[in-house]
Amino acid sequence: MKLYGIASSTCTGRVLLSLFEKEVEDFELVIVNVRKGEGKKPEYLRLQPFGLIPLLEDGDVTLYESRAIIRYIANKYEGQGTALYGKDIKDRAKVDQWLEVEGQNFNVAIRSSLGVVSKPPIDEALLTETLGKLGKVLDIYEDRLSNTQYLAGDFFSLADLSHMTTGWKLFDKYKQGSILFEGRPHVKAWWENISSRPAFKKLLEMI
């Protein structure tokens, strides 16, 4: 199994997390640094026509889009490691629902904030505006997580996992994001819980 990408990329990290949660060790990380333009090389574009990372090669399966790859990993290794997709069709539907929420609502908002904090000098007004939009999304998470321990229910799943690499960048790496925990104790507790998972600590060692 070959995973093309770089550990510091939020999308590659998402896949690495799923491999670690599933206790899959037998894979090779092939570095493709898109910031250095390596995604645009013809031999890579043949595999991933958008020139993005990550890409997974597993036997005769060549797969891209991190949220598709993590679903594949969850399904392929269903019998081992952490259960990542719940236990039945309704659990899976809830996981898919919150994966969509992450991919559509959370991801757009957090990327706007990350775009501001990662390129100093920081435009404080723009930071306040982007954090405000993310805050509105997290208000809904706060309500949800006051009823369930994790997003899809009372079980850790791909839905929680999918938030961790972007969440880490905004909440822990760039501390400006941690202001969003104020007044959102359930989001804070959820974040502290999931970010203390061994698989996540293993990923952080690579970054």
Place this chain on the structure above:
Amino acid sequence: MERYCLDCRKLAVDFSVARFTPLCQGSNPCSNTRENMKLYGAGTANVHRALLVLFEKEVWDVELVHVNLLAGEHMKPWYQAMQPFHQIPLLEDCDFRLYESRAIIRYIAEKYEGQGAPLLGKTLKERALVNQWVEVEGQNFFAPYEAISLESFKAFYFKRPLDKQLITSNFEKLEKVFNVYEAQLSRNKYLAGDHYSIADLVHTPSLHRLKRVEVDAFAKWKHVTAWYEDIRSRPAFQKVLEWDSKWPFVKAE
């Protein structure tokens, strides 16, 4: 589970006065053998694709509940209690509620795997490729498509000219996506391979909408055009368009 009266939209404390689907009344909602599926929404592409998967799976017993966006019904407490992001569609399968159209599509495709058109692929590999192309739609196609669709609607509704710059710049983003689709569809009949799947299904209503904004939106891509003609002419999609007339939603022309 909280129930709201469909007539007065108030939280129902007395089930007998609230107009629910008769089959789901009472303390044991699914004791009946007949199921009832409710789809909350309006005539938008995302709602159409949820209806499309139901029809592909030959689930005809669907009640459409109109959430009047123009009247702000999606922002009302009775709707937000079910869909906290105040978006449409929302699916109610007896006592199970689900939102996000792509999640609804996956759920229905799996629940009714044994009937109607096969939509998910058979092997682990096929299913992974189907998921990949659904993600491609969600992460690459959807945002520029949505920007164009929304601008087209706003210009119509507020009776103002189209923001041509916005339309052009988003069509430029779609160029890159259509180039990838063209290459893929020159090698395969459908996005994920030889068989129609939810990866194609998620696109049908959006492409239909796109053509209404710009009739030649993807005319220059031969394989994309042929693929669209194929998926658009499926009986299930024709039925979606027929049902669309049941909702008095103002269409952006």
